[in-house]
Amino acid sequence: MCSRIRRIAIMSVSEPGQQQSLVQATLAGDQRALARVLTHIENDTESGRRVLDELFPHTGNAHIIGITGPPGGGKSTLVNELIRHWRKADRKVAVIAVDPSSPLTGGATLGDRIRMQEWFADPGVFVRSMASRRFGGGLAQNTIAVAHAFDAAGYDPIVIETVGTGQDEVSIAALAMTTLLVQVPGTGDGVQSLKAGSLEIGDVLVVTKGDRPEAAELARDLRNIRSIGLAAGAQESDWVVPVVRTSAINGDGIDTLVEVIDDHHRYLHDSGVEETRIRSMIAAEISVRVQQGLLARLGQQHDQHLQSLIDRVVHRDLTAVRAAEELLGGL
Ligand SMILES: Nc1nc2c(ncn2[C@@H]2O[C@H](COP(=O)(O)OP(=O)(O)O)[C@@H](O)[C@H]2O)c(=O)[nH]1
Ligand SMILES: [Mg+2]
Structure with missing residues (x-):
């Protein structure tokens, strides 16, 4: 049916x-x-x-903003607050929520649905949930294409929310102009647990749940890390990555965050970095497509061929490296 x-x-x-x-x-x-x-x-x-x-x-008019961080980190709640601000300024806002959950649930959590109901009757807000399909919880494959459709329809800004797990964080940073990296206080491990380099993808570091007692300390630690250059910001050396503490409960920091997001957009434009960034976003988009295309073609290749190559590797007649070369050569 x-x-x-x-x-x-x-x-x-x-x-x-x-x-x-x-x-x-x-x-x-x-x-x-x-x-x-x-x-x-x-x-x-x-x-x-x-x-x-x-x-x-x-397309090409919208500010595409990525927001990533751990599940339950307060990303959707924060996006909701941002929407409220942008609506006051009469901006048309689109949100793409990429969720690693099963396609059966449509990708949205119950909490998201309840929160987003607030915007149901507002024609200036469009929220789309996408379940990430392949690549182990990565960006839903057509996320950026969906963003283009929003862009053409006049939405600006467009927010892409993803759960950050290693590789996704990198891909969201590659597909967005401004990436907000969410850090959550009170998870018991503070900044010590940060993976080397994991802060690098953020153009802005956001300490969510700023009303929690540990929030001020986390923000201070992040500023310290930044000042010793470990969070030097994405590719641009003269953008000082701001650390913003927000709370959806008392509204603290939301105004500042809105300003900082605009500052970063302006910075990209005024410094000329925007063009480089747009080119690398397009390169990332093409490369995702190529990867998908290659995987699809590999899947279509005669399974027999693959099986015979596996046989040869099993018998130590061929390395997996050469088997991969042979498969790729036949594409
Ligand atoms: N104390 C506090 N809790 C928050 C705040 N923002 C979100 N939360 C709570 O954190 C939980 C997860 O929030 P959610 O926005 O769904 O996180 P997401 O998975 O990152 O999108 C929810 O129970 C929220 O009510 C905040 O500013 N302060
Ligand atoms: Mg969420």
């Missing part, structure tokens, strides 16, 4: 005229059209790709 409905939805944009009107409606700010477009793009259908072709020339 489900797949039949989906097929009908896909068919309905296969006509060039219908596709054109869906694109026009999306560009004009029609949320229902946008929702359909997002589904096509998320499913990476051919019509989704065509719609993206049409929308893409209208």
